[in-house]
Amino acid sequence: GAVVSQHPSWVICKSGTSVKIECRSLDFQATTMFWYRQFPKQSLMLMATSNEGSKATYEQGVEKDKFLINHASLTLSTLTVTSAHPEDSSFYICSARSRASGELFFGEGSRLTVL
Amino acid sequence: LAKTTQPISMDSYEGQEVNITCSHNNIATNDYITWYQQFPSQGPRFIIQGYKTKVTNEVASLFIPADRKSSTLSLPRVSLSDTAVYYCLVARRWGYSGAGSYQLTFGKGTKLSVIP
Numbered sequence: 001g002a003v004v005s006q007h008p009s010w011v012i013c014k015s016g017t018s019v020k021i022e023c024r025s026l027d028f029q030a031t032t033m034f035w036y037r038q039f040p041k042q043s044l045m046l047m048a049t050s051n052e053g054s055k056a057t058y059e060q061g062v063e064k065d066k067f068l069i070n071h072a073s074l075t076l077s078t079l080t081v082t083s084a085h086p087e088d089s090s091f092y093i094c095s096a097r098s099r100a101s102g103e104l105f106f107g108e109g110s111r112l113t114v115l
Numbered sequence: 116l117a118k119t120t121q122p123i124s125m126d127s128y129e130g131q132e133v134n135i136t137c138s139h140n141n142i143a144t145n146d147y148i149t150w151y152q153q154f155p156s157q158g159p160r161f162i163i164q165g166y167k168t169k170v171t172n173e174v175a176s177l178f179i180p181a182d183r184k185s186s187t188l189s190l191p192r193v194s195l196s197d198t199a200v201y202y203c204l205v206a207r208r209w210g211y212s213g214a215g216s217y218q219l220t221f222g223k224g225t226k227l228s229v230i231p
Contacts, residue, residue: 004158034219043202044159044221093158095219104219106151106158 002028004096006107013084014115020080021110023094028105029074030096035067038091038109050077074099084114119203119222126228133190135225137203140184148179148186151202153224159202163188193229200224 003026013019023033032051036044048064050056050071058064066088068080077096081088093109120138127133139148147166151159163170165177165186176189190197202224 006158036221043223046220091156095158104161106160109156109158111156 002026002098002103002105004094004105004107006092006094006110008110009108010111010113012113012115015085016083018080018082019084019112020078021092021094021112023077023079023096023107025075025096025098025105028096028101029099030077031074031099032097033071033077034095034097034104035069035077035079036093036095038093044093047079081112084112086114088112089114119205121201121203121222121225123223124226124228126230127193128230129194130192133193133197133227135188135190135201135203135227136185137188138185139203139205142183142205146183146205148177148183149204149206149219150175150177150188151204151221153200153202159221162201190227193227195229195231198227198229200226 005024005026007022011019034049035047037047038044046059047062047067048056048058048069050069052071052074056069066082071077089112091109091111093107095104095106097104147164149164150162152162153159163172163175163177165179167179167183170177178187202221204219206219
């Protein structure tokens with residue numbers, strides 16, 4: 001099946017630094033990508049929806065200036081956590097919708113730990 | 116988006132059939148029912164999707180009654196490797212176009228523990 005790759009799979013950073021997480025659709029073009037955040041023992045929470053070439057739509061309560069999303073091509077979306085703090089430590093998951101079939105595919109997730 | 120309700124947890128012995136029921140009383144005409152499986156520290160994996168009646172694939176069956184207000188995921192003969200969290204989602208398709216969004220909202224999920 002189609003593959004969505006996230007990089008890095010895990011990252012540790014110091015408080016106050018910025019971290020970029022990439023989400024790539026390896027063998028299909030994605031018109032829309034979604035970013036989720038998942039805290040331990042909790043469900044996935046949708047953070048934002050991004051369409052290629054346009055600004056992301058953020059869910060209520062998600063700071064767009066803190067979580068910068070760029071969807072510059074049909075195969076790549078990036079999430080940058082700016083000025084990260086320990087409370088931003090979480091599991092970040094992206095999903096991508098196939099342009100051809102409309103199916104949704106999830107990445108394997110990226111675990112961020114902010115010290 | 117329709118809210119879903121499913122049991123928080125379930126236990127089952129290996130080899131048994133497991134049925135997880137999900138309630139979605141406010142499901143709309145354009146909504147589809149989709150189930151995902153998630154292992155710890157991994158992204159969700161698609162299991163099955165349906166609109167009405169019964170859908171079966173190589174890993175599961177999905178039963179949806181006529182009123183579509185609930186659905187049941189059936190896992191035949193579970194093994195230890197089926198221990199995971201199972202999410203029932205109801206998603207509204209906004210029409211398929213180049214910029215269409217098929218948004219998924221996750222509920223709390225059901226943690227299935229398979230016991231040897």
